[in-house]
Amino acid sequence: MSGFLRIGFVPEHFSTPLHFAQKHYALPDSLVPFPSGTGHMVQALRAGEIDVGVGLTEGWVAALGKAQASKNPSPSDAGFKVVGTYVETPLxxxxxxxxxxxxxxxxxxxxxxxxxxxxxxxxxxxxxxxxxxxxxxxxxxxxxxxxxxxxxxxxxxxxxxxxxxxxxxxxxxxxxxxxxxxxxxxxxxxxxTPWSSWKIVARTPLLSSPELQNFLESVNKGIRYFEANQEEAVKYISTELDYSEKDARDWLKTVRFAQNVTGVDKGVIEKTVEVLSKAGVLGSGVEVESMIGVERSEAVKWI
The missing domain is CATH 3.40.190.10 (Periplasmic binding protein-like II)
Structure with a gap:
């Protein structure tokens, strides 16, 4: 496998750290925009058109849970798993x-x-x-x-x-x-959302790959740059994306990105499954463990 990954993302203000990772740290991976959102990225992951997706927690969990119910391709593998936490705040x-x-x-x-x-x-x-x-x-x-x-x-x-x-x-x-x-x-x-809003998923064959770990570290660098250069973030959001300068500044007051994007809290996925099951989006018997590719812990656990 080459070191080149195809990264699906939504071209909105939340993508600014990804832009900085590419601009300032020579992120080698290809950023593939999906303006229609997480649902489209699910289709692209399953079709092998992208390797990694940065999208909404509820979209990923709903897709993973429904794949379990259909047992396709198998009861424990939807073709991708959750490997990272991008944004800590709700949406x-x-x-x-x-x-x-x-x-x-x-x-x-x-x-x-x-x-x-x-x-x-x-x-x-x-x-x-x-x-x-x-x-x-x-x-x-x-x-x-x-x-x-x-x-x-x-x-x-x-x-x-x-x-x-x-x-x-x-x-x-x-x-x-x-x-x-x-x-x-x-x-x-x-x-x-009753949960932290953005997660990172990767196709199952990539879970233990150095390419994925390198990508996650590049995102960490992009987030650190974003936090240290808020004026550059405002300029990018208000000139390259569809937001006013005031809205960009207001958004910055509400968002908190993960300090380390690697891994996901099992409790967050459990909470999401609980709410989606109650809302009728998912049925009973959903296996949370099989959704997680990398679990957060004191020492990150690669599953």
């Missing part, structure tokens, strides 16, 4: 509708159409977490709390709620905020 999902739509509160969303990027993506999974929090999930009843409408991209989600293809959608707060400010969409609520 704020803004809940949006069309700017001229009459919807004005979360309580009006029951039975409506939710726009999602893909089935199994974070925007899909968090819809069911919202439904659980609102008491809309009835295990004894078959109807779903809303109709799911896959629309692939953030742009199409915004279009969808304005042309009534969907009634609402959920996306990260600061990525959505520019479109509230220019009155393209309307905010009607928010929900926070």
């Amino acid at each position: 704020c999902w803004a809940i949006s509708t069309g700017v001229k739509r009459e919807l004005s509160s979360v309580k009006e969303l029951y039975g409506r159409r939710i726009g999602v990027s893909r089935i199994g993506s974070g925007s899909y999974v968090m819809g069911f977490v919202l439904a659980d929090q609102q008491g809309w999930l009835d295990p004894s009843s078959s109807p779903q709390p809303f109709e799911v409408v896959p629309l692939n991209t953030f742009e199409r989600l915004r279009e969808g709620v304005n042309n009534s293809t969907a009634d609402f959608f959920m996306w990260e707060h600061f990525t959505s905020k520019r479109y509230y400010d220019n009155e393209s969409i309307k905010r009607i609520g928010e929900i926070y």
Whole structure:
């Protein structure tokens, strides 16, 4: 195996340390953007199109749990595992509708159409977490709390709620905020993940490879640079990405990246499985151990 890895990532503000790792530390790996998010990266991992993914905790765990249920390719291997923790803080999902739509509160969303990027993506999974929090999930009843409408991209989600293809959608707060400010969409609520928000996964054959360990250390360097050079981060986010300078500065006050990205806390995965099972995204009998490729401990344990 060569030292070259293909790294899937979402080209948003959270990717800034990856950009710095590539720019300032000559990260040799290829960064492959996935604007439609974690669900698309799951497909790419399974197709062998990327080797590593940096995405949302709930998207990875939902995909791993569903693979276990289908026993494909095997009960204990979905083709990839969680190997790292990228962001320690939870994610704020803004809940949006069309700017001229009459919807004005979360309580009006029951039975409506939710726009999602893909089935199994974070925007899909968090819809069911919202439904659980609102008491809309009835295990004894078959109807779903809303109709799911896959629309692939953030742009199409915004279009969808304005042309009534969907009634609402959920996306990260600061990525959505520019479109509230220019009155393209309307905010009607928010929900926070009950877990740390971003994890790193890798294809199973790479788990013990030096290439993966080198990549994780490069991310650590990128994070350290990010923390020491906040003004450069603000300039990059506000000129190269779709954010205002004020929103970039506000976001910096809310986010905390991992000091060492290698490994994942088993308790975080257990909590995620617990909430997703309660929300009806996952069934019973999910094996947390088989989802983890590298577990955090006093000395990192490579499984």
